[in-house]
Amino acid sequence: MELLEKAKAGNKPSIARLISIVEEGTPESAAVLREIYLETGGARLIGVTGPPGSGKSTLTDKLVKACRNKGKTVGVIAVDPTSPFTGGAILGDRIRMSGIALDEGVFIRSMGTRGSLGGVSKATHNAIKVLDYAGFDYIFIETVGVGQSEIDIVKTADSVIVVSVPGLGDDVQASKAGILEIGDIFVVNKSDRDGAERVVIELAQMLDLNPNKDIGWKPPIIKTVASRGDGVDELNDKVNEHYDYLLESDEITERRKIRLANEVMEVLMKHAETYVHSRLEEEEFTSKKLDKILSRELNPYDVVDEILEKTFK
Amino acid sequence: MAKKVRILVAKPGLDGHDRGAKVVARAFRDAGYEVIYTGLRQSAEQITTAAIQEDVDVVAMSLLSGAHATLMPRVIKMLKEQGAGDKLVIGGGVIPEEDIPELKAAGVAEVFTPGTPLKTIIEYVNSKF
């Protein structure tokens, strides 16, 4: 495939087009992924998650600059929610990354969650593979820290940065939806604002509740003012420290295994789902049986058993 | 499932009037598009880079400062030079009627002047995909 060769050589339009292909999830997409998989695995993945307005794009902008100063190339994937009502989205994270947007060694891509169940993380992981294949040294994945699907996207990164900010509500946002469990590094951004210290204390208390807190990596809490660059060096040091820890403890292999297992499972489930759907349609199963379930002539559990037996025999 | 159409809504130049651009961005979102909004003060380089990396199908530029004659053709030229000349480029804002032929000759597919209904703009883009 010509597109693949060009992408490998760093041609931006080709990389961009490949991402579109794998994001769409068409049959062509499967062929691309099959082709590139063996040449991926070289990139370091860093997840950044936090609520809207927490300044995570500005933080990402600064972290990317630090990578660039070391001569590393960087891909960024910024995920924003798609409207469940219209299927449309406004993706505006590039605005906050104007400092790196024109850098030849940086590639920024915005993605909508497009609402399909489980499909979000798959599309994102596929996009990551394209950037990985194209040779980027670092890949940042940025998501809004709400909803399970967004958490699924970042939690499989090598290092996960969870961003909180004072003044967005009474409770620490990080405690929502189990995001506390996935953070390797916690950041309290806009820490020059009132209430920053309270957020730090609350985070520390919650982390202290973890029964395994004394084993392995101890997630640090770092105060930053991203707009001024305050605390960014320290954050960057911690990200590197965490990576060293992953290598030394070989936890990185463990993490990547889990990630792959998830991915394989996702692909498998997707195929299974498609297969089941196609069979159901063939057999005109649904409508006929549904009527009977509705009139209480049949119960749904027996019907499912029957479907399973028929489809997977 | 139909392919998701992606559109870049950009404000080239120094002009800060973004009411129109933002209203158009929202309208495209509500019509089911994925809209990448660039924010203010974008150079031709920034718009081209964003259009390429985001692999958008449409580049929509809004200008009210009178700098359209310089900036819109420049974006189109750069897109072509960088191998992305296949994108649909449209323009909007305070653009005198007499400047439109020149913009079209430079590759701007359509120009929408003040008072154009959002529906007209969206239907135009819909018709291309």
Next chain:
Amino acid sequence: MFDKAKIEEIKKGVADYNSKWEAAKAKAAEKGRKLERSERFVTGSGAEVKQLYTPADIAELDYSTDIGNPGEFPFVRNVQANGYRGRLWTMRQYAGFSTAEESNKRYRYLIESGSTGLSCAFDLPTQIGYDSDDPISEGEVGKVGVAIDSLADMEILFEGIDLGKVSTSMTINAPASVLLAFYIAAAEKKGVSPEQLTGTIQNDILKEYAARGTYIFPPAPSMRLITDIFGFCAENVPQWNTISISGYHIREAGSTAAQEVAFTLADGIAYVQAAIDTGLDVDAFAGRLSFFFNAHNDLLEEAAKFRAARRIWARTMKDRFKAKSERSMMFRVHTQTGGSTLTAQQPDNNIIRVTIQTLAAILGGTNSLHTNSKDEALALPTEDSVRVALRTQQIVAFESGVAETVDPLAGSYYVESLTNQIEAEALEYIAKIDEMGGADVAVEQGYIQREIQDSAYEYQKQVESGERIVVGVNKFQIKEAPPEGLLKIDLSVGVNQAKKLKEMKEGRDNNAVQAKLEALREAAKGSANLMPYILDASRVYCTEGEICNVLRAEFGEYTPLQSI
């Protein structure tokens, strides 16, 4: 204002009136007929309008404490005790385009035609602190206003105009200190001292973040530059209005009338607080604060808006900031008719719109007014259309009769209700913004931007659906030939301006330039008032770009939040 028994009687009458109408409407509906041409009646800002207003709607209003006579607290009727019977409002036409030479010609023309104040429009590079030869300025030089790169251009701009007599308003924000310094230096060279200068700089950075977009520096150093100007002018340029806190652009960006009042006054509160925090006494600077409003087409709502703003500001200054001087409590306001209400279709209709808006501003009691020209939805105005715009003000002033008595709408049940309603909505917003930590925080979080955009989108959808009629745009359209004779700015303006700048730089004392820029850099690192340093740099012909670049290096640049 009425006795209780009377109000009860009126309320009963209104109830009867309403039930009769409801019954009639219901009866008509049964037969498939409608008695009203619309499901909902709303103001230009979308606020519900009732069929009937009576004394019952303003029963709580106390004339002496809530309205007061003109010139008396809370200044609802006018800050000027005799309204326009003494002096008419200042007719101030915003103008400026292309080069300093061309704009100078327009200014002289305006003064000859009876303008009583000048108002400078600058091009975008000037507004954002770039010189005309900066690559980023390409295509923008001289387009939306005049290009001013240094004191040299400022001298040409006011050639032959007596700066000791004319009052000059400059629409300049992020680099306001630089342009004010150029103006002071230009006056000095003509032998006019700073104490003699009268005029206004816009100098309102918060609405740049919220609505207008010509920001340079982040909020904290921007607020410092603003309070530096307050302090410097209090001592050296005492007749200068140091800020024009602007709702105009908030409204242009799509806000409602009540939001315009709320966000402008919230910005005002933030500036007053910032100045007090630097140690200034409230009465030392508050009397020099002025405001800038829009005037849209809903005549009565717009007039009420000004009245509501005067009441809120007076009470805020007195109760919240403990101002003692009455002058500190006065909401003095310049108005411009609504640019976004002008249509590119059938542009002659815009003359009528501007007339209604002029009436709204005058009935609202504005202190000065700019009227837009009919062709401004298409391009910069031509001389002919600028004349019609100015004549509109003169006809309202001398022929309409509305300027002969003070606040003629006072006591109208509807107008007083609207005034209360706008005040209540604005106060609710202000309380919410206070809770967030003030207008600076609310802007930084994108709250104000989102509120404005929601209103803008809502309005646009109403126009699209035909629920809201814009004559010539979604109803009563005609086939039109493309307009002719529009003002066009040649691209050569940029080239010439850059050439002129190069020559100026070769002719000046470049050692002095470097020394003054270094002195400014050092001062910016500390906390000294920067105005004297900027003025020193201006005197030796440092360019605006050079001065702003020094400050950019020290302060950084603002990056906006995504806020759709």
